[in-house]
Amino acid sequence: MDNVSIAFAITLAAGLATVLGSALVFFQKTPSPRTLSFGLAFAAGAMVFVSLTEIFNKSIENFGKVSSFGLVWAAIAFLVGLVGVIVLDRLIPNPHETLDVQDPRFHDQKQSYLKRIGLMSAFAITAHNFPEGLATFFATVENPTVGLPLALAIAVHNIPEGISIAAPIYFATQNKKLTVFACLISGLAEPLGALIGYFVLKSFLLPETFGWVFGIIAGIMVFLALDELLPAAKRYADGHETVYGLAGGMAVMAISLALFAV
Incomplete structure (x- = not known):
């Protein structure tokens, strides 16, 4: 397989991790909070x-x-990515719902309200998944050994997002098909973002184009990690899981990149 096919397959797999959230909701099982905290911080x-x-x-x-x-140009591109995703987050806030499907809020509210909250979550997360898919795709096209661990980190991030979509929709409707469909559409936004980005940019894949793409991607990824993953990890921590996970993620990434460079 060429790098483009590999990149699309990896991006698709990362996006479909969102659907795993619906499966956890159906069985009313959630990860251990401490394990979840470590995993999110690791990512x-x-x-x-x-x-x-x-x-x-x-x-x-x-x-x-x-x-x-x-x-200088790389720093400008980094700031463009950072500011761009901040603007997106302000226009369409990414919801950070609880992962506890036993939370009384899921049962005490009216069904129509819960369904609306779930669909709003799906819309917001879908919008945020476009740049994530673009980031994963182009990182993998350039170097699959970098793109794969990045995709795994995003996949870990997508599972709780799937739960935040599935829980209110499922408890409001008891409709598994609708719940899975909402998660699937949100997850498919990542490979869709990759395809759109590739077909728009493939005629302009010059060094400066890659410079802008990678700089912007770096800014987006740093924002997502600091604004979404770390706060969520801290919320579920009951000790030093966040610090251990953060250090562990950096260490594993550093070791894997060093090994591939040998």
Whole structure:
């Protein structure tokens, strides 16, 4: 398989992790809060490390091929990605629902309200999944050994997002098909974002294009890790799980990249 096919397959798999959230809701099982905290922080550590060491450096490298100010242009691209996703988050806030499906709020509210909350969550998360899919895809096209661990980190992140969509919809409607469909549509936004990005940019895949893409991706990934994954990890922590997970994610990413470089 060529890198484009591999990148699309990996992005699709990461997006479909959202559907796993609905399965957890159907069986009314949630991960241990401490395990969940460690996993989310681990994903955040991996995303921050790979963004600032590999993806950002790819931006500098590509800009350096056409300009003597590669670092400056990479920093500008990074800030564009950071500001862009902040604006998106302000326009369409990404909900951070509880993962406890036994929470009384899921049962005390009217069914129509719960259904509306679930569909609003699906819409917001779908909007945020487009740049995530674009980031995973282009990171993998450039270097599958970087894209795969990034996709795994995003997949871990997508499972609780799936729960936040599925729980209110399922408890309001008891309709498994509708619940899975809402999660599926949200998850498919990632490979869709990858396809749109690829077909829009494939005619312009020059060094400066990759410079902008990787710089923007680095900014997006750092924001997602700090704004979504770490706060969620801290919320479910009962000790030092967040710090251990963050350090563990960075360490594993650093070791894996060093091994692949040998």
